[in-house]
Amino acid sequence: MSQRVCVILSGCGFLDGAEVHESVITLLALSKAGAQVTIAAPNIDQHHVINHHNSTPMAGETRNVQIEAARIARGPVADLEDIKASDFDALFMPGGFGAAKNLSSFAFKGPEGSIVPELKRIIQEFHAASKPIGAVCIAPALLALSLGNGTLTIGSDEGTADALNALGATHQMCPVTEAVVDQDNKLVTAPAYMENAAIHEVAAGIEAAVEATLGMC
Numbered sequence: 001m002s003q004r005v006c007v008i009l010s011g012c013g014f015l016d017g018a019e020v021h022e023s024v025i026t027l028l029a030l031s032k033a034g035a036q037v038t039i040a041a042p043n044i045d046q047h048h049v050i051n052h053h054n055s056t057p058m059a060g061e062t063r064n065v066q067i068e069a070a071r072i073a074r075g076p077v078a079d080l081e082d083i084k085a086s087d088f089d090a091l092f093m094p095g096g097f098g099a100a101k102n103l104s105s106f107a108f109k110g111p112e113g114s115i116v117p118e119l120k121r122i123i124q125e126f127h128a129a130s131k132p133i134g135a136v137c138i139a140p141a142l143l144a145l146s147l148g149n150g151t152l153t154i155g156s157d158e159g160t161a162d163a164l165n166a167l168g169a170t171h172q173m174c175p176v177t178e179a180v181v182d183q184d185n186k187l188v189t190a191p192a193y194m195e196n197a198a199i200h201e202v203a204a205g206i207e208a209a210v211e212a213t214l215g216m217c
Contacts, residue, residue, distance in 0.1 A: 002035055003033075003034075003035045003036070003214055003217045004035070004089045004090075005030055005035045005038070005088060005089065005091070005092055005213075005214075006037075006038050006040055006078075006087075006088045006090075006091050006092070006122075007027065007037055007038070007039050007040070007092050008041065008083075008092075008093045008103075008119065008122075009023060009041045009065075009069035009094065009098075010041065010101075010102045011046055011065045011068040011069055011096070011098040011102055012069060012071040013050065013052050013068070013098075014052075014096045014097060014193065015050035015055060015096075016048060016050040016063075017065065017096055018069060018072060018095075018098050019094055019193055021193070021199055022095050022096065022136055022137055022193060022206060024072070025202065025203045025206045025207070026136070027039075027072075029206060029207045030092070030210055033210065033214055035090075038078055038087075038088070039069065039072075039077050040080055040083050041065050041069035041078075041080065042065050042079070042080045042102070042103070042116050042118060042119065043064065043065070043066045043079050043080075043081075044065050044066075044102065045063065045065070046062070046068070046101070046102050047101040048101070049062065065102050080122065081118055083122050084122075084125065085128075085129050085131055086125075086129070088126075089131060089132075090126075090133070090217050091123070091126045091133045092133070092134040092135070092209075092213060093133075093134070093135040093142060094136055094137065094192075094206075095136050095137020095139045095192055095194070096137065096138070099137070099138050099139045099141070102116075103116050104116065104119075104141065104142055106141045106145065111163045111166040111167045114145070115142060119142065123143065123146040124147070127146075127185070130186060131217070132187070132213045132216035132217060133188070134187075134188040134212070134213035135152075135188075136189065136192040136209055137190075137191070137193050137194050138154060140153065140154055140164065140169075140189040141163070143169070143189070144163075144167040144169040145167060148167055148169070149169060149170075149185065150170070150185040150187045151180060151187070152169045152170070152171060152172070152180065152182070152189045153172050153173065153174035153179075153190065154171070154189070154191060154194045155174060155176060155191030155194040155195045156173055156174075156191070156195065160194070174190065174191055175191070175205075176190075176197040176201045176204075176205050177205050177208070178190070178204075178208055179205055179209040179212055181212045188213045190206055190208060190209040
């Protein structure tokens with residue numbers, strides 16, 4: 001039987017939502033592995049909307065995280081409120097600033113930040129059920145905010161690593177083409193675009209993370 005994986009997105013667009021490259025690479029790797037994928041997102045407004053052409057905020061514009069995530073999903077996206085760990089074998093979270101702006105306040109408050117309550121519930125449910133969780137780019141911060149432990153990586157950025165350590169996690173440096181596996185906690189993380197890398201290098205790390213996550217199901 002193929003593994004059932006919930007992929008959580010934070011919108012669409014790396015400056016204010018889910019990182020599109022990371023999301024597509026994740027979905028491609030899961031498809032190649034034969035996984036059954038459900039894409040989910042919260043039915044909330046984004047923190048703000050960024051013009052990705054010039055990287056500036058678009059005053060007065062609002063967008064819904066779930067509706068924006070549907071651009072990547074190419075169709076309907078499940079509401080986080082309807083996601084239960086008992087329905088899945090694994091959880092996976094691509095990055096993008098939406099993870100730190102929409103799914104949490106980590107971008108603004110660091111280790112003092114909070115996380116969307118429904119997402120915290122989901123992460124804790126998967127963890128309590130000993131089901132693997134994968135997260136890449138800045139998304140490992142969501143694990144630290146929810147669990148307060150585990151060995152994680154965001155690559156080599158010292159400031160972000162210090163924030164994860166302050167939350168009780170243990171940060172491990174990692175090349176962009178590789179992933180860090182915390183076998184005891186069933187957590188898999190990879191740097192992705194937290195590093196200034198080419199897309200094929202980012203893909204190698206995400207593919208490694210997907211493979212390790214599915215390998216623990």
